[in-house]
Amino acid sequence: MLPTFMEVLDTSIASVALPHIAGSLSATTDEATWVLTSYLVANAVILPTSSWFSLRFGRRNFLLACIVIFTASSFACGAATSLGMILVSRAIQGAGGGALQPLSQAILLESFPPAKRGSAMAVFALGVVVAPVLGPTLGGWLTDSYSWRWAFYINIPIGAAALWMIWQFVKDPPYIKNAKPGRIDTIGFGLLAIWLAALQIILDKGQEDDWFSSNWIRWNFVILVLGFTAFLIVEMRLKQPLVNLRIFSNRNFALGSLLIGLFGATIYGIVTLLPLFFQTLMGYTAQAAGIAVSPRGIGAVVAMPFIGLLTSRMDNRWIIAAGFTGFAFTSYWMSGADLQMSQWSLLWPVVISGMASGMIFVPLSTTAMGTLKNEQIGNASGLYNLMRNVGGSVGISVVNTLVARHAQVHQAEMVHDLATGRLVFDQRLQALQQTFSQTAGPVLSRQRAYGVIQQKLSTQAALWAYIDDFRYLALVCLCCIPIVWCLRKVKPRGGPVVAH
Secondary structure: OHHHHHHHHHHHHHHHHHHHHHHHOOOOHHHHOHHHHHHHHHHHHHHHHHHHHHHHHOHHHHHHHHHHHHHHHHHHHHOOOOHHHHHHHHHHHHHHHHOHHHHHHHHHHHHOOHHHHHHHHHHHHHHHHHHHHHHHHHHHHHHHHOOOOHHHHOHHHHHHHHHHHHHHHOOOOHHHHOOOOOOOOHHHHHHHHHHHHHHHHHHHHOOOOOHHHOHHHHHHHHHHHHHHHHHHHHHHHOOOOOOOHHHHHOHHHHHHHHHHHHHHHHHHHHHHHHHHHHHHOOOOOHHHHHHHHOHHHHHHHHHHHHHHHHHOOOOHHHHHHHHHHHHHHHHHHHOOOOOOOOOOOOHHHHHHHHHHHHHHHHHHHHHHHOOOOHHHHHHHHHHHHHHHHHHHHHHHHHHHHHHHHHHHHHHHHHHHHOOOOOHHHHHHHHHHHHHHOOOOOHHHHHHHHHHHHHHHHHHHHHHHHHHHHHHHHHHHHHHHHHHHOOOOOEOOOOOOOOEO
8 A cells, every 4th residue: 555655645745836846946837837747647658557567577576666766756856956857857756656556456456365355455545545635735734834845755754664565575476477478569658658648748738728729739639649549559469468458348347447537537626626726715725725625534544444344245336336426415515615614614525525435446446357367457457547547637637627617607607797787786886986995096996996896706706617617526426327337246255256
């Protein structure tokens, strides 16, 4: 769990520190966002290729090497003195961190018999579910109290502990030791890097550059389509491909990957929306916003022991469906937010959403992998985690775009009621003018009155945009429930995994 916790934590912890990084390194905020993009691109490229590297060099050795690379590059990020240095360090960090999740998950699933995989995944899931919640809170506190550099230095003790424990307790299974993966598919690796980089750049910079109205976004889309098509052709023709896409012929794995992608979009969408809502509309600091959403981790921690027990005793599809239902319910509950609520008004929906996250992640992982052979789990885990990360990137991009675009739509709709001749508007304008006339002349007081009304209009329009986002996320979760019942039931018992 430790390498996964460290990697997922770092994905979210740096986002809070971006303005401080930009100021310290004499960069603009737009330039500083490449600190996130460079990491995500390198991370996404390594994710699906982790199986080949683990077969080539030994899974334990590869995992140890990745932890060393990730921890050392974390120190380099913290010690960076220029934007170029931190971008290179973040790319190396992303490459080292890309394999941590799939390797850890594959080791875990193969180390336990099918009857105990649910309990094991419940412990592992703490690193995946709690880390994105803890990241903004811890990042905000470290940045405000010390320096943004500590958002990277925090990885060093975690990495050291993970190295020692894996060195002591993790061993490679026989099929890993005797594996002959063949030569690396350099063409497939290059195409994978090209289309994933293009996809990540489009998602990260699309809203900022007005999507397809930008020439360079359109060219990136062309590169994405051509690169992805060529990658599919190359990988399907090879006998020993870098990424074995034939595994998607397994129904449980294909549907499980689709569901984890949608789940990644919803959970990362919520994790992105709530802190933004508290900071932009409620005026909270980054640390206060992080504290307000931190109870999601409490919900996950409380639920995990029970979920681990239930996954070995009942049909996991009921648990997954209940998780999506709970997440939809809490997302709709959050759409009732307003500007008069307190910091803890959303406490219960946040806590319940954390519990629902565990109800989805743990049984969905065991069900998606439950009909695969041990030899297939390494490759499957890389693709499965790639789908979750890509889903998360899509979710973050979509919710940010909807907030910006729907705020404009709602403002255009509401402005019709703000016109002279309407009784309420005229009364409010006159009252504001009288207030400002005590310190300014009639022209300046009227301008200030209009400025206050414009600010209120923008705030209300943004509030409705957030409400729209929460409702859309609830709808996505509800649409996932019918897909859950297309999964094959995996019997929760020891011995070979049997699907029927």
